[in-house]
């Protein structure tokens with residue numbers, strides 16, 4: 042007897058179909074941008090008149106893209122480094138110690154994830170103005186100001202991922218190390234750190250990518266003529282869409298895709314998001 | 315309640331057969347146990363009966379109706395899962411009533427039948443609790459009540475007791491058996507606990523590598539194992555490697571010539587000996603009488619177990635009742651071991667299949 | 679002796695916890711709470727054209743927002759778009775999340791990465807993709823007109839439809855990932871138990887899967903709703919200059935008009951509206967599903 046084509050099998054197909062549709066819907070805009078980057082003509086009309094690679098060269102003639110990329114990279118790396126330095130010890134305490142105020146501290150550290158980007162941007166903008174007035178130090182529009190703000194978006198991701206990686210870590214392993222004669226520092230370095238390394242790698246990657254791609258908050262904080270890459274892309278798109286901006290986007294997609302693949306070797310992305 | 319027939323049921327994952335050509339008949343009201351080492355396809359077989367796994371070939375009939383490709387919700391099988399799979403957001407009563415609701419029974423009948431099911435498993439007072447407020451044993455009984463409430467044609471149990479502690483396990487398995495008999499339920503249970511299998515089953519099925527090796531009563535499997543695997547898996551056997559030297563003689567690798575029933579086998583073979591069928595001490599009346607030296611003694615309480623070396627290549631395990639009258643042999647003592655020729659079973663092939671399997675599993 | 683040592687050990691730990699968690703906590707508190715307080719204070723100031731911001735303690739910025747039909751219209755449109763996109767995200771996201779959660783093969787990691795990648799790429803780039811699709815000579819119009827289905831190009835660019843499609847695509851990964859992690863925690867055998875008791879897939883979903891996934895549904899809905907309320911790049915690029923939503927409005931008041939008090943007030947209205955609507959949804963769901 043052959044498998045009949047019944048309602049339950051159709052149901053399964055329908056489910057898979059809708060799932061595939063959703064995935065396609067998520068990926069479609071990226072696919073279109075990638076497609077456009079290879080058009081020969083400048084106007085995004087269909088069908089394309091032919092294909093060319095020249096727009097990837099054209100990207101480098103745009104000061105705002107090149108400068109934006111460098112600024113984003115610089116800010117992302119710095120913010121990730123500072124953010125991790127603050128977040129990793131905090132995660133250790135949150136995951137492993139029982140202290141008063143643990144829950145509110147955790148909520149506070151995750152708060153930058155839920156405060157809307159536009160609100161975060163405006164409030165940090167006025168804060169930097171006020172501190173400029175108070176200290177006379179030109180913070181607003183400087184790279185320092187931008188990094189300081191981006192640290193705020195790195196911290197919640199790092200805290201989330203490092204505490205998650207510690208949740209699966211059996212504390213008796215540390216006790217075993219101490220029982221075998223390791224001091225607190227040795228125990229941390231030889232036992233705890235290797236165990237949470239995947240969480241730190243994932244936290245660094247997510248923090249960097251979130252900083253690199255941040256738009257709403259940075260919009261308020263960049264100085265005149267010095268923008269990050271996402272803002273440069275946005276401002277270009279407000280004016281027009283053409284293969285040059287698509288090529289710039291493709292380079293960003295490629296960079297982030299590569300970062301994900303590298304991270305995935307250390308920690309399965311499906312287990313940390 | 316109905317009878318269950320499986321014909322050549324198979325399940326293939328890629329090139330690998332999880333279950334291959336399983337044919338079985340379970341009579342109305344019979345308690346059948348599937349027994350076998352880990353990964354041999356017991357769960358897969360059960361899940362094909364329940365409809366969770368679509369067979370790659372063969373057919374399944376329940377009460378004469380072909381259900382091979384019927385989805386699980388259109389078969390009337392009651393399943394008890396190893397993890398119990400209680401609905402965590404529903405009370406005990408709601409859990410038990412679920413299947414009746416799906417059958418659109420009216421309210422009063424649903425209530426009556428779920429109360430009846432809970433009474434059967436002696437959980438009347440617990441109907442408003444949530445599953446997480448119950449002990450493991452109680453959760454297990456709710457899972458059973460939930461499966462019984464729908465009055466299933468076939469009751470399917472996948473290692474239902476493996477999450478309980480040893481003491482409780484013994485109690486619950488007797489309860490399940492009594493309920494099953496009382497309700498006349500056709501039942502298939504999966505386990506890899508031999509004692510559990512032997513206690514509750516009407517008949518047993520021994521599986522290995524996705525295939526059925528033997529079907530029979532406890533006694534059939536123990537006294538007349540179909541092959542070397544069953545002899546090693548059901549109960550215990552020591553295997554002596556060697557070959558058939560004459561129609562009535564088996565010669566071990568260590569050169570011992572033993573009187574045996576060789577059943578027409580020739581060439582390389584092994585001789586399986588049950589430890590409790592061997593006798594220690596003056597063994598005048600027996601067909602085989604061999605001197606040996608004690609290498610290892612386990613004092614197990616009711617019995618003593620001795621490992622006795624018969625030759626550089628041959629060692630047997632002897633079990634003797636602990637009567638308290640004789641002196642316990644010590645390591646190094648010279649002893650005499652004997653057995654009647656019927657106590658030894660000769661199988662083609664060599665080695666201890668059960669142990670080989672275990673080693674494979676460890677490596678894998 | 680032993681108890682003294684134990685107490686010492688604990689107080690030692692307590693000090694350690696403060697030392698570990700203190701710097702991050704102080705940083706975030708100063709970086710978020712203080713700015714929000716300053717912004718709120720600004721929103722009570724006055725804006726005098728030509729004189730910029732004047733210190734005051736007045737609610738007139740809030741009054742101005744709620745008495746001007748233009749601004750309430752923007753708020754209402756934002757809420758409408760947020761509801762629509764959140765509903766679509768839930769409908770489209772659940773099947774994908776379910777399939778991902780129940781996939782056990784190596785393909786799973788790849789699929790998850792495909793969901794995560796767009797999330798990382800940023801909103802402007804994804805809006806650009808829709809611009810390619812929706813323009814007058816874009817992919818959609820070109821293929822529809824090429825097949826003769828329509829005589830005139832459709833006006834999709836710079837409409838509410840375009841913005842809803844764009845925001846839905848932006849938020850869908852968040853919904854999918856939130857749901858997926860919750861569904862993964864639901865024991866597969868619970869679903870099978872429902873099937874074996876006679877529930878067909880639809881009834882199983884309604885009685886078992888949805889109630890058990892409710893925490894994820896709630897979390898995903900709240901997250902996507904907040905993101906939609908505060909969307910910036912998508913409405914700017916796909917809605918055009920005439921399609922105003924709250925996020926762009928804050929920016930234009932703040933940076934382009936330099937009206938900080940009013941911009942601050944709008945930012946707070948946006949934040950409060952988001953919080954109220956999320957809390958309301960939270961309560962409704964909790965009452966219905968006793969979680």
Ligand SMILES: Nc1ncnc2c1ncn2[C@@H]1O[C@H](COP(=O)(O)OP(=O)(O)OP(=O)(O)O)[C@@H](O)[C@H]1O
Nearest residue numbers: 327331332350351352353354355356357358359506
């Ligand atoms: N979905 C699957 N995909 C691929 N292989 C599978 C799948 N399910 C089971 N198998 C394989 O089929 C074989 C039989 O599995 P099954 O779960 O039936 O064993 P079992 O007898 O129940 O074992 P255990 O006693 O450990 O529960 C195993 O080798 C297993 O790896």
Ligand SMILES: [Mg+2]
Nearest residue numbers: 356357358504
């Ligand atoms: Mg199994």
